[in-house]
Every structure is written in C-alpha cells, then in structure tokens.
Amino acid sequence: MIILKIGGSILTNKDSKTSEVDASTLKRIASEIKASMDNSAKQLVIVHGAGSFGHPPAKKHRIGEEFDKSQYPQKRLGFCEIQNEVKKLNTFVCEAFIRQGLPVIALPASSFITATKKRITDGNLDLFKNYLTRGFIPVIYGDVVLDDELEFCVISGDQLIQYLARNLSPDRVILATDVDGVYDKNPKTHGDAVFFDKFTSLEDLDTLEGTTNIDVTGGMVGKIKELLYLADLGIESKIINAEVNDNIFKVLENRQVKGTIISRGN
Ligand code: ADP
Numbered sequence: 001m002i003i004l005k006i007g008g009s010i011l012t013n014k015d016s017k018t019s020e021v022d023a024s025t026l027k028r029i030a031s032e033i034k035a036s037m038d039n040s041a042k043q044l045v046i047v048h049g050a051g052s053f054g055h056p057p058a059k060k061h062r063i064g065e066e067f068d069k070s071q072y073p074q075k076r077l078g079f080c081e082i083q084n085e086v087k088k089l090n091t092f093v094c095e096a097f098i099r100q101g102l103p104v105i106a107l108p109a110s111s112f113i114t115a116t117k118k119r120i121t122d123g124n125l126d127l128f129k130n131y132l133t134r135g136f137i138p139v140i141y142g143d144v145v146l147d148d149e150l151e152f153c154v155i156s157g158d159q160l161i162q163y164l165a166r167n168l169s170p171d172r173v174i175l176a177t178d179v180d181g182v183y184d185k186n187p188k189t190h191g192d193a194v195f196f197d198k199f200t201s202l203e204d205l206d207t208l209e210g211t212t213n214i215d216v217t218g219g220m221v222g223k224i225k226e227l228l229y230l231a232d233l234g235i236e237s238k239i240i241n242a243e244v245n246d247n248i249f250k251v252l253e254n255r256q257v258k259g260t261i262i263s264r265g266n
Contacts, residue, residue, distance in 0.1 A: 001043040001132070001170040002252065004033075005161045007177040008051025008142065010242045011089065019053045019085065021092045029176075029248055030100040036252035037102065043132050044252075045164060046097075046104065049157040050142035053089040057082045063144060064118055064153040072151070079152045082144045083110050090141050097137070105136045109143040109155050113163075116148040120155060120163045128168070140164070162226040165235050173235060174251050175223065176242035181260030182224060198261045199224065200231070227262040236263040 006029060013020055037044065050058075058064075061078025090106050097104040113123035131138050140160055147153040158175075165173045183193035184206040196204060202224065227237045240247050240259035251257045 002172045003045045003170045005047040005175040008049025009178040012051030026096045030096045032249035034100040036249050044137045046139045047157045047161045048141045050086045054086045058154050079144050103136050104139045105131050106139050114146045115153050118153045158223045158226045165230050173237035175239045178243050180241045180258050181239045196260050231264040
C-alpha cells in the first residue's frame with residue numbers, strides 16, 4: 001500500500017485570495033496516477049491539502065483559537081464555511097480522478113475524525129480499510145474537525161498522512177509538493193538554500209520559518225514535524241516535487257526521483 005499526499009501548493013495557488021484549482025496540473029497528476037495503477041496493482045490512499053480553499057477562511061474565522069462562549073454560533077458557522085470550501089476542492093480533485101478512470105471515494109475527516117488540542121485522537125479507519133480491500137482509492141483532505149478541548153480545529157493533510165501511516169502500516173509514504181524536497185531554508189526565498197537527500201532532525205534547518213504566510217497549518221516545518229513523528233515509529237517518508245512531469249508516476253513505480261527522505265536513521 002502507498003499513501004500519497006498531493007500538497008495544496010500543487011493543486012491551488014495558495015497566495016491567491018480566490019479559490020482556484022490548477023486544472024491542468026490536476027489532470028496531469030491524475031493521468032500519472034492512472035498510468036501507474038494500470039502498470040502495477042497496488043492499494044493507494046490519497047491525501048490532499050486544502051491550499052487556497054482552506055487557509056483563507058480558516059484564518060478569517062480563527063478556528064483552533066480559544067474563544068468566548070458568546071462567539072460559539074459564529075465560530076460554528078465559520079467551521080461550516082471551511083468544511084464546505086475544502087469539500088469544493090475535493091470535488092474538483094475527485095472529478096479529475098474519476099474522469100481518468102480512478103475509483104476514488106472521498107472520506108472527509110470532518111465526518112469521522114475528532115481531535116484534542118488540534119491532535120487527532122479518534123478516527124475509526126474500518127471503512128477506509130473496507131474500501132481499500134474492494135479496490136477503491138480512499139481520498140481524504142485537510143479539513144476541520146470537532147475538538148474535545150477547543151470545540152473546533154483544523155487538521156492538515158500532513159497530520160492526516162501521519163495518522164493514516166501510523167494506523168494503516170503502508171509500504172511507502174510519499175508527499176508531493178512544489179519544491180524538490182527539504183532545504184536548510186526556504187528555497188523560494190533563498191537562492192543559496194542547501195538541499196537534503198535525507199533529513200533526520202529539525203536541527204538541520206538553518207531558519208525555522210513557516211512557508212507561505214497564509215498557511216495556518218505549519219507549512220514545511222509543520223510537514224517535517226509530522227514526518228519526524230512517523231520516522232520515530234520507523235516509518236520513512238519521501239518528499240518529492242510534483243511540478244516536475246512524470247515524478248508522481250515514477251515515484252509510484254518505485255523509480256529513482258529526486259527528493260528528500262525523512263527518517264531517523266543515517
Ligand atoms: P503543500 O501545500 O504542498 O503541502 P506547503 O506550501 O505547506 O506545501 O510547503 C511547501 C513550501 O514550503 C515550499 O513551496 C517552500 O516555499 C516552503 N519552504 C519553507 N521552508 C522550506 C525548506 N526549509 N525547505 C523546503 N521548502 C520550504
């Protein structure tokens with residue numbers, strides 16, 4: 001089984017205030033996945049980010065922050081708005097995949113996962129497994145969920161990948177984003193950033209800045225933290241660049257692709 005995450009940065013323009021899908025990239029990625037599924041049988045789980053659909057409304061409604069009881073109805077409506085926005089992106093994603101002949105089934109986190117202080121504490125994956133054994137491709141995405149302490153919170157695609165990998169024991173965990181992998185600092189703003197083939201500790205980062213400032217879920221640092229939790233459990237993951245044609249196909253085929261492996265070993 002492979003768990004593949006497609007970053008929101010690939011699917012949407014995160015800096016944009018409007019929600020727009022990058023339709024041609026989405027189509028290309030769907031066809032790369034289809035080509036690999038046709039080439040070799042495998043179970044596949046897809047996680048995708050929320051990108052420009054989720055981050056602006058999550059920021060506007062400050063979901064995940066403590067609030068006064070009097071604000072509850074307003075917060076609840078904000079929660080609904082975010083859930084609906086990320087569902088729209090998921091609809092675009094699933095539509096593109098189904099057009100390519102991929103049997104995707106959306107399983108939104110907001111309908112079966114709950115958290116405590118922004119960390120997933122409950123989420124029964126039996127249905128997930130049931131779909132997988134019947135040859136479906138479950139799709140889950142960055143979403144809002146109920147939180148036992150904070151009432152509501154945002155759960156990133158990166159936390160979801162960590163939760164799923166921990167509980168489904170996949171053979172491989174792959175994250176596709178819009179850079180080649182992890183550098184010692186943001187390669188988009190620092191021309192001299194040094195690339196890591198293997199990343200083992202947050203201390204390897206030169207600067208601990210976030211990513212796009214719009215990202216409410218932690219950006220690259222948040223992503224690496226989740227993957228280091230997995231590495232602690234002995235589960236390796238790899239970050240690759242999905243903007244490079246054929247990278248998703250190749251990585252699914254277990255062929256050599258430039259990227260960063262996150263692990264605790266040397
Ligand atoms: P996604 O939406 O694909 O999950 P994010 O936008 O959250 O990805 O994170 C990817 C972005 O993180 C890159 O576009 C890059 O600009 C930024 N970034 C910040 N610091 C780093 C770093 N040290 N190494 C690589 N990318 C970084």
